[in-house]
Amino acid sequence: MALVIEQVTKRYHDFKAVNQLSFTIEKGEIFGLIGQNGAGKTTTFRMILDLQDTTEGNISWNGQPMNRVNRDVLGYLPEERGIFPTMTVEEQLYFFGVLRGWTRTDLKQEVDYWITRFELDDKRKAKAETLSKGNQQKVQLIASFIHQPEFLILDEPFSGLDPVNRQLLMDAILYLKEKGTTILFSSHQMDNVEELCDHLCILKKGESLFTGSLVDLKEQYGKIKLSIRTDLDKSQLFALPGVGNVKETKDGFTLLLEDESYGEQLFDTLGKGKYMEKFSMDYLSLDEIFKDLVGGEHV
């Protein structure tokens, strides 16, 4: 285990920001920490980074308590973006690299590589304050891993990025994973989490609702999402056995079943042995599971 979080609680007077949180991250894994605003994600990150003390519990990296870990092995992108406004893009990256123990000579190759990869070549000498929000975000993101950290924490890395830049970032995260970086990140965009994460933890008001692999989470719910195209109307569909919820879509209906086992019965009832244009049973998306778990909202 690279990162181990054991029974961690953070209390402010009577308020528990994080309560008895436990999870582990393997080396080279991408782990997602998801939850609503105020769920305790940033507090958890800060405790991992030893920026805040835990009230109870332990956090360790490669068996060492966080306060003894060499900070140069860590990388961090905070939720609210921050860079030196009057420093140029290039100088900013060199500064953070040097601060993490690199020499300017060694950094040159890294800086050039990432500036080109993130399409910032023409902004090298531009002051950060003159960049667009998206470009500032890219600069800060590069700054967080320019020193090739062993463990990288990304707090909402995708917020505010357009689809093209989001894809650039996704590819970069996968590239870092290939190079062996362990990554912990939070996001409100569940499709990104779904695409990137091996394991995840869902937080609600500081408590873990689920910790484990994405596959396990989906299997826990089963294939209960049924997409169909039919002549029946919404009320008729509601009346069918095992149907918990019906939602009309542009392309027919999406039914949420009480259990996967109702699928076969519904296939018979709706098809009556004839050809059906669309009948598809599938797992819930992470977005749907999240809404169900955190918001108590069904599809």
Next chain:
Amino acid sequence: MSKFWILVTQLYKQKIKAKSFIFGTLLYVAIISGIIFWSDIKAALFSEEPLKIAMINNTKQDFKEVFQSDNDLKFSFSNDDSAKIEKQVKDEKLDAAVFLNEKDGKLNAEIATYTPLEFNDQTKLSSMIQYAGKIYSVQQLNLSAEQAAQIIESETPINMKNLNTEKESGKSEDEKAAGIGASILVGSIVYSIVISFLSIITTDVASEKGSRVLEVLLASVKPSTHFLAKITGTYLLAFTQVILIFGVQIILLLIVNGGEKWGKVADIVDHLSISYVLYTLAYLLLSIFLFLIMGALFGSLVSKVEEAGQTMMPAMFVGMAGFYVLLSGLSNPDTLLVKVFSFIPFTTVMVMPLRIGATDLLPAEPLIALIVLIVTVIVLFYISFSFYKRSVLTYSSGGVIQKIKTVLKVTT
């Protein structure tokens, strides 16, 4: 290079190239040079013609020795009649005409002008007339020239003899005057430096906190390292500015007019005691440190840079209070107000040098003020040091007290 020095270097390089620092330093140099070299600047830029003043002496006394022309006033004694002289004044061929008459055994003068004289010129002319009046009165007593000169130029020398052996040996009037002069200069410079660097460090920490770059930095360095780096970097910057300001002045004093003014400065410095110089230097170095500690702490309390001004207000008011007490003490440095403020660590640097230079105080007093200042710096450093770790990542609204309460609430 350690992380501490990387942060110090980054801050120093960034701030020393900042327009605000460059223009601020140039402004200080320009203002101080302007004050020191005002007479030379005035002579170079405004080569004014001396005022033409006609003297119409209707007495039997000869006043040519009294009314001697110089760069400001050019006197000409005339026998023309009053109407003709007044016409010349009206036509502005003359700036003024002074009619000297005798009335009841005393000299009586009337100054006729078309454009009123400037205050300085009028004061100078009046004092010459007063002097002439004294000579006239003395002459009426039929004394010899020596006797008359003895009366007019008599001055009583006053020597101070203090019988209290615990007090420092009394300072001469020259030493006290030098003490007051040096204290005005030191006080003004210290006030400006302390306030501007308090502002620099508060704004810098606040801007890093507000832009969240501080969170990235603190993931790499400990808050204590960051705190010390901010204070050290800003201290070095302040030190650079002091050296630049004084360095330029020393060079100017040495080269302008063949170092004529340097002699006058050396005179003032000669009249200052070693203890004055050492204490003032110690107060200065410690006070900059004291205000920087406060500035870093205030900067860590705010959530965004816009709030920095409001948060550092209390410290600025304290500095301003010290400066005003210094000004109030220039005419009378022995008041209770001056004594009290000379021991308050936040105002010692502005007020105590005035007392050391211009009053006869107990030798222990500057030392006590120094010890109080050192203790305050140490205590405040440790309080700020521990508080900074908790406040840099806490975001809250409200005034300073409210912010402190929030930090204490969420971190204890």
